[in-house]
Amino acid sequence: MEEGQGFDRLSPNGNKAMSNYRIQGATGEWEVVIGLEVHAQVTSNAKLFSGAPTAFGAEPNTQVSLIDAAMPGMLPVPNRECIRQAVRTGMAINAVINKWSRFDRKNYFYADLPQGYQISQLYHPLVGEGVITVQLDEKDPDSEVKEIGVERIHVEQDAGKLMHDQHPTRSYVDLNRSGVALMEIVSRPDMRSPQEAGAYLTKLRSILRYVGSCDGNMDQGSMRADVNVSVRKPGGELGTRTETKNVNSVRFVMQAIEQEAQRQVDVLESGGRIVQETRLFDPDKGETRSMRSKEDAHDYRYFPDPDLLPLVLDDAFLDECRATLPELPDAKRGRYESELGLSAYNAAVLTADADTARWFEALLAESARVQKKGEAEVAKAASNWLISELFGALNRLGKDIEDSPVSPERGAELLGLIGDGTISGSIAKQVLEIMLETGDAPAKIVEEKGLKQTSDTGAIEAEIAKVLEANPDKVADYRGGKDKLFGFFVGQTMKAMQGKANPQVVNELLKKALG
Amino acid sequence: MSELTDLGVKALRDGIRSGEFSARETADAFIAQVAKAKSLNAFLVETPDHAIAAADAADAARAKGDTLAPLAGVPIGMKDLFCTKGVQAAAASHILEDFKPPYESTVSQRLWDAGAGMLGKLNMDQFAMGSSNETSAFGNVVSPWRREGGGNAPLTPGGSSGGSSAAIAARLCPAATGTDTGGSIRQPAAFTGITGIKPTYGRCSRWGVIAFASSLDQAGAMARDVTDCAILLEAMAGFDPKDATSLDAPVPKWEAGLNADLSGKRVGIPKEYRSDGMSPEIEALWQQGIDWAKDAGAEIVEVSLPHTKYALPAYYIIAPAEASSNLARYDGVRYGQRELPDGAGLQDMYAATRAAGFGDEVKRRIMIGTYVLSAGFYDAYYTQAQKVRTLIARDFENAWIECDLLLTPTAPSAAFGLGETTDPLSMYLNDVFTVPSSLAGLPAMSVPGGLDKQGLPLGLQIIGKAMDEQSVLNAGLALEQRAGFTARPEAWW
Incomplete structure (x- = not known):
């Protein structure tokens, strides 16, 4: 996003709970003001304006259409699926969906930008004001809850990638990413600590994964954040901010904020002033450093893209987007507590991630079927087993829930054996270990190993x-x-x-x- | 065979269909004319093989008794702005010299699908920026016309589609594609005594047409008469999902719908086009056109397009603004010319490549466009120009309450001598009558009205409502029948 854009006013909802996070300086306490611009790659088989595929990790320049390479006479045509995903994302954060939006060109020269401009949305974004509710510590139901304002979400093209390590004197360009659809999700400067920023980013990623609009894989670059930081005396006037570009993990975002806020305090307290500039975070050194100052900033000469008509969405399209929204994490968490009787902790853990919730719900349905009971009756035991037994085992194996060697169906069988008294909880631990190793059905393991519980x-x-x-x-x-x-x-x-x-x-x- | 080259699209099509002559004979005749006319510099690339292949396909189809495609065996010229698979598409610029696209533009593909063949790529003003063809990087086209008693002073064929207009006027091809951003089909047609139509914005796909100003660029047909334009345009037009600004509407049967009876039509005469400095000859031509329209049954009404005087300034902000961005892709990285001085970095390469690759007029417009879009000037220029554009479109909307068509001169003068107009602003004034309809995206055509005192052709412009090409063509036909324009340049080339 352009320097000077956004972050001028706080969200009306943003200050319900003030963070206590303060930097202790020589002149007293400093408050940190943080806003995040998150770039999230839209999950789609094709790029934003071309039919080219978007697979990650493909050989360089194999996912490039004539449009992505900006050949003469080539024209962009919006990909409906990318628009749909961005709209659904907006709906998931209760945002205003703009039925009339428009694409603008952001003009600058760089070798990874074949058109000489990026097609983005400056003046009329697809999605307007929304809000994301975050809990400072997801695992602690009593921790602080805060609403972070989202100013806008717009869709834009990604650039290609320069490769400097292929030749001693030349640079190469890989255009596979060129034209891939990104959502830029711009928060209000409503965050006041690295923890809040971390919680916001984690929650945003969770929502994106629930919605299915972005895979949220920060290590693959599918999601990255530009971090805007300024410091001020608590409650005082907003300070000058810096923007640290392209930070690619939650941990690095938190570190970058910590480092950058401290640096700003040091500069201010030693009589200096903060320069509005773009900075880079170096994770090896754990510090930010200057990339370019506002004086060197590009004049992007934004103007409406004359190759594209305004994007006009009709009610049928919006209805379809809304109808395909899944139950979102906050609603799910509430339901787990109220309807399933789960503890706040269990509900929070199971809903934080879409894959986990999906796995749990499969386990729950299957357990209820196997044990011929209502879901609410088996939920507690199922959630406890999943969190304390299976998660522990997967942790040891270094696997995610979606790669679990034990399926929800097998898990439900095991829970059934505990439920009907065939085996005890401690025997169940042994059975699980064998299941993880062999993939065998629990009943078979109990039978073969003679693990059946006795009441003799x-x-x-x-x-x-x-x-x-x-x-x-x-x-x-x-x-x-x-x-x-x-x-x-x-x-x-x-x-x-x-x-x-x-x-x-x-x-x-x-x-x-x-x- | 020279008489075959005197025939137009319809006559050639019908003759090939009836077997009066073969498509191959036709192609050979035009190929020979093209080869002889090098001094006109109308063709940048000659593609006889392409024309022959289409001709042979037409003859073979006829021999088999197959139904012939609408343009089967008709050889045409293709403006160099169209991407043609495997054949140079340079937009008459050094920066794309030798660029051979691996793809075919939608419009040219439609023409090949309709059975047409390509005689070659036609010279033009560089990136379609110019009104005289003098901005071509490969030397200007020379008009086949010469002033009576004016010596042999070479004249402009108009621009930017000057290669197209000159080639048609000189009977090197019966028809050609053109593109029109602010008058680039109509003004060269007027200057060379031929007919040209720019359809409604969006009728012809822009996919594969090298972009100048995206919101204005529109391909169209150039030929010797209205019927031929209708036939060619019918083959070129149509919805294209690859162009987001393409009109999703069926293409009417324009040729079949031609009707020169203008009874019941109201033809508007915009009073703002009658400027104080208008040459008496142009004024007389205009009056002649009005009389012809009346004679054809039309009711003549005076109308007002009050924002006309702001059209040219608005155009020269919007078109360069879009061009400055559209031409950013010519950076030496992926295709076309690359200048890489020793030890040069990326920025040096950009500067050297673009300095060497673009001509002066292109650079001028890139600079104007960059300026008007830059921070601090955007609102004063670009935003303001867009407001003017809206007002101009509204002027036309209001005019359509009182009339169905507008009749104006095409250009403020006849063709001028090459090298005679050196001031860019004077050159821009050539577009004064053509630019407003471009800004409004309306269909407009130029038909020959007569000759001036020096024996040079003058054109009349008809502007119609959006999507109403039929009425424009019909009025053109009515004027054409009354003008009886048969003058042609004497071959000196």
Whole structure:
């Protein structure tokens, strides 16, 4: 986005909860003011104005049409799917959808920009004011909640990529990305700490993935942020801001803010002034450095693209966009709590990511079917198992939920075995390990390994007798009032039963034996 | 075979269909004329093979008894602004010298699909910027016309489609494509005694036409008479999903709809076009045209287009603004000319390439366009010019309440001598009558009205409502029948 654009006024909703984040300077406390311009690559098989494909990681210059290479006489034609995705994204943040918008040319010369201009939307963006609600700590339901204003979303073309490492004296150009559709999502300067910016970015990515309008893969460059930072005395006049370009992870965004805010405080306190400029973040050194100052800034000579007519959306199109919106994270989280009775924590964890929620809902539906119960009845156990058992295992394996070797159906079978008392929770852990390794069905594993839980009172009583006999001192202590030792006897008995004893039966029989 | 080259599109088409002569004979005759006329410099590239292949295909189809395509075996000229697969498309600029597109423009493809063949690529003002053909990087076209008793002073064939107009007037081809941004079909047609139509903006796809000013550029037909223009335009026009500004409307059967009876039509005479400095000859021609229209049954009404005087300034802001951006792609990186001085960086390469590749007029317009779009001047120039454009379009809308067509002179003078007009602003004045309808995107055509005292052709312009090419063509036909224009330049080339 052009220097000097946006960030002039705060969102009306932006200051409901003020962050306590302050930089301690020699002259007192400083408040940080942050706005983010996020570039999100639109999920689409074709580019914004050409039919060329958009696959990531393809050989250089294999995803390039005559239009992307700006051959003479070539013309752009808007790709309806890209527009649709941007509109759906706008709807997902409750934004104003502009039924009349227009494309503008942003003119500048660079070797990665074949047309000599980028087709963007300066004057009349597709999407207007919206809002994103963020929780400072997603995992902590009691942490601060804040609304961050979104000023606009517009669609524009990506540029190509220069390759400087292919030849000793020449630079090469890869135009695969040239013309790929981006959404530029411009926030209000409503954030006041690196944590808020991180939470905003995480939430935005979550929404994009729910909507399916962007894959949110920051490491592949599908999503990147320009970070606008200024500092001021708390509540004072807005300071001069700098824009740190193309930061490509949530962590780096937070670091860049921290570093840049500190740098600005240092400059101001040593009597200097902040220059409005474009900066780069160097993740290796963990610092930002100047790229170009406002004086060197391009005059982009924006004007309406005469190759394109204004984009006019009709109600049928908007209805279709709205009808295909999925349940969004905030709504889903609320429903998990109110309808499924999940804890705020579990609801937050399961809804933070679209893939996780999708997996959980498949598990839930299948569990209800297997156990012939309502979803609300099985939800708690399913969510606990997913969060504490499967997530842990996947973490160890370094896999994401969508790559889980265990399917929701298999997970539901396992939960069914726990539910009907066939195996205990601890045996279930063992079964899960084997499932992850072999991919076998849990029932088969239980059968083959003989892991079935037993309620055979005779066998259990025999083991209990042995345990009590081997630990006469502890028996005496227990009977003398050391109630806590009960757990020890349960553990010993279960161990002797190789975990297969029904824990409830063990409890009952032990209580009887210990008197 | 020279008599075949005296025939127009309709006569050639019908003759080939009836077997009166073969398409091959036709092609050979025109190819020979093109080869003999090098001194006119009308063709930048000759493509006899293309014309022959189309001719042979037509003859073979006829031999088999197949129905012939609408333009089967008719050889035409193609303005160098159209991308033609494997054949240089340079826009008469050094920066695209030897550029052979790997694709065919929609308009040229439609013509080939209709059975036409290409005699070659026609010279023009560089990037279609000019009114005299003198901005071509490959030398100007010389008009086949000469002043009576005026010695042998070479004259302009008009511009920017000057190669097209000269080639048709000299019988090197029966018809040619042109493009019109502010008058580039109509003014050269008027200067060379031929007929040219610029259809409604969006009728002909711009896909594959090298862009000058996107919101104004429109391809059109140039030929010796109205019927031939109708036939050619019918083949060129049509919706193209590859051009977002293309009109999604069926193409009427213009040739079949031709009717010279103007009864019931109201022809408007815009009073603002009658400037104080208008030459008496042009004024007389205009009056003659009015009388012909009346004779054809039209009712003549005086109308007002009050913002006419602002059209030229607005045009010379909007067109250069768009051009400055459209021509940014000629940067030496991917195709065309590249100048890479020793040790040069990217910026040096841009500067050297564009300095060497573009001609003066192109540079002038890029600079004007860059200036009017720059921060601080945008509102004063570009925004203001767009408002003027809206007002001009509204002028026409208001005029259509009182009339169905407008009749004006095409250009303020007859063809001038090459080298005679050196001041760019005087040159721009050539477009004074053609620019307003371009800004409004309306169909307009020029038909020959007669000769001036020096024996040079003068043209009459008819402007119609958007999408109403039929009425424009019909009025053109009515004037054509009454003008009886048969003058032709004597071959000296």
